[in-house]
Amino acid sequence: MPPAPTSAPVSGPSPGQTPGQSPAGASRLAQLVQQIGPLLGLVLLCIAGTVLNPDFATTDNILNVLTRTAFIGIIAVGMTFVIISGGIDLSVGSMAALIAGSMILLMNTISGSLGSPYLVVGIGIAFALLLGALFGLAHGLLITKGRIEPFIVTLGTLGIFRAYLTYFANGGAITLDNAVSDIYSPVYYGSVLGLPIPIWVLLLMAVAGGVVLNRTRYGRYVQAIGSNEQVARYAAVEVDRIKILTYVVLGLCVGVATVLYVPRLGSASPTTGLLWELEAIASVIVGGTALKGGEGKIAGTVIGAILLSVISNILNLTSIISVYLNAAVQGVVIIIVAFLQRSRR
């Protein structure tokens, strides 16, 4: 089953010098439980899925599920940094929608004057990433320099981003020109070495995120700030700069997710990215990151994201439970997994 590879390379135990960590040894067992809790949940869920419908375990179905997890998974990787640093971002779904809409509008506009559709797609992708980084920068500046709570800043932009998308779309849908769409669609539907491109991108982002979080000074500073911001400040960590960067990283992740999302349907509408923020935050927390910040695991986040989409996949593959109760099943599974990975106070 494909979920396994992500956990191996990135989840090595953090070195002892990590600031704000309780002494080694005592927490080792707890750490182990916390680490395999979500994985355990996922494995149990997969077994249940296979029993309920043998088609669950087919390669096609697993690739479908992992591909559609990619958007939330990639955003959740960025969200892990923000949450570990003690922040939150509620705007990612609206941000993805606005980036998707703006990028389609830009590509439609320039596709007339530029000869090569490949260049159009390239410019579109660069624009999406830039826009994501800029939105993240704006969040970071408002939160650190403007000293406004991240909850409020991103609740505000949640409304702003979606309202502007609705305004650009006139309440309808923004649709990508067919010529560009044909060139662009392999980015979602194409495969490399048998794995769809979105899965590769998710894997790359997860590995990179894990390395940055656990193996670089920046990653340790992020954890230190989330643990205790005052202490980090006294330790001469440039708290503001590090925090702003976490929001820029998240913005970039949203940009990457959008770049993969747009070729799927070739359109953006006011329902694009609806509730993605909650799915991303839930993935991070189910994966074992503390909502109060300080510590967390990228591998857990990715497993959390896969877990959430596996639940709805299984519900779609069976009809033993009334469709009215789908959301209740999701809720129950999330709570059970959170229970499995609860560890310390």
Add this chain to the structure above:
Amino acid sequence: MKSIIRRLTLTAAALAALTAVPAFAQNKVVLGVAIPAATHGFTGGIVFWANQAKKDLEKANPGLKVIVKTAANAAEQANQLQDLMAVSKINTLVVFPFESAALTKPVTEVHNKGVYVTVVDRGLTDTSAQDAYVSGDNTAFGKIPAEYLAKVMNGKGNLVAMRGIATTLDNERMDAFNGVLKNYPEMKLLDAKYANWNRDDAFKVMQDYLTRFKEIDAVWAADDDMAVGVLKAIDQSKRTDIKIVFGGAGAKGMIKTLIDGKDPRIQANVSYSPKFMYDAIKLTAEARLKGEKLPATYIIPSVLITKENASKFYFPDSPF
């Protein structure tokens, strides 16, 4: 807060009364239109058609003034109704209630002050507050696709369906669809899951149907947005067993595909156009200008759209 709003409203009302009264001719119709803001394709269409009606009708009838207000939630719509009464001095109201229960009282207040009220689409819980009711036909929305599918599939085959969001409107459609299928025991509805009138959710649900069912003859996507996601999922799977995808509501993109014959799976549609907003305003305004009344209930029929009549349902300027 409330008292401030009230004071402001009163002041505004007083000012309006001072300035507006002399200009207020005898049989002039001041028509207020209260509708939800454009948050998705369908309400986007509602707003578009309301403004279109204002433009066309004011041009054709010098004695008519139309004021359009859009609200993001039920409370805002209730405030707008007060403003329309106090400031704009409306004598006719066309309202698309944000919620049935929450808006019943505010609309009753307006009605009690002698304003002629036409309610559109979502009915009030107390119908005595309305003079006329104009709505689309949800039963036909489910019945027509079922009858069409039964006909072209010769009464047998495997079907899957998408549902919208759990609401009475969605239930009416689904019940009507099932009601027709009862007469065709060999038509098998394999499953009907919620995809929230949303392209992305429909894509996922369809992918999973394709994994689960090896033989599907037709899909009732029940909405043109959901049909977009369904078609993409089928394309990705490269499956060829699905002959028909039936959407619904007649969004301009799907009607265009139907007219151009671009996709053999899109053969028909059923109308449930937000244009009924335009019709409701027009019917009300024209009846009021002549001093007549509307019939108490006016159901705008949903009809089968095929290639032959599709051009009548194609509105390229509408966002929906």
